[in-house]
């Protein structure tokens with residue numbers, strides 16, 4: 199059975215938020231010293247590459263990663279092409295059938311150079327969260343590093359989605375994915391106290 203990998207590879211070159219911590223893997227305790235094994239150490243911002251945001255990321259009282267509802271990150275998902283737009287609002291999805299969809303992945307194609315952090319991305323307008331909640335969406339995934347404009351401090355889309363019970367999956371790689379229905383698997387790690395988690399996100403037909 200074919201799996202479509204929709205995760206951005208984590209390498210030294212993976213771009214991250216300006217000023218944030220890039221991905222670093224080192225063999226911290228080499229076999230030559232331990233006598234038996236290479237033991238690695240991982241340093242990275244949780245928001246580098248493909249990841250979920252826990253509500254604690256933007257709300258001091260929000261759920262942390264270990265408290266996230268796992269069932270949202272596994273199951274039927276619809277991929278919708280919304281490319282070529284500067285932002286996405288209810289209007290942009292009005293003509294699309296979203297009945298029975300719990301997990302929605304938006305293909306914006308607005309992060310064109312994967313080797314550099316984007317200067318501008320497609321973001322969500324404030325009328326989108328209530329519209330999606332009304333359709334029954336509980337998880338929203340995008341192929342960009344944020345659901346808000348990059349320079350936003352108020353984060354209206356993050357807060358709006360949260361207020362409507364919609365969880366966020368960011369930094370997907372959807373270039374090679376045809377719009378349609380899939381099964382999504384993108385489980386966060388069981389990280390205590392954390393503001394999100396890197397995920398290995400895959401789709402299967």
Ligand SMILES: Nc1ccccc1C(=O)C[C@H](N)C(=O)O
Nearest residue numbers: 215218243245251343344345368
């Ligand atoms: N990592 C950062 C460093 C500094 C400032 C913002 C971020 C973010 O991650 C914000 C974005 N809204 C996000 O959830 O991915």
Ligand SMILES: [Zn+2]
Nearest residue numbers: 245250251368
């Ligand atoms: Zn994030």
Ligand SMILES: [Zn+2]
Nearest residue numbers: 251344345368
């Ligand atoms: Zn975010």
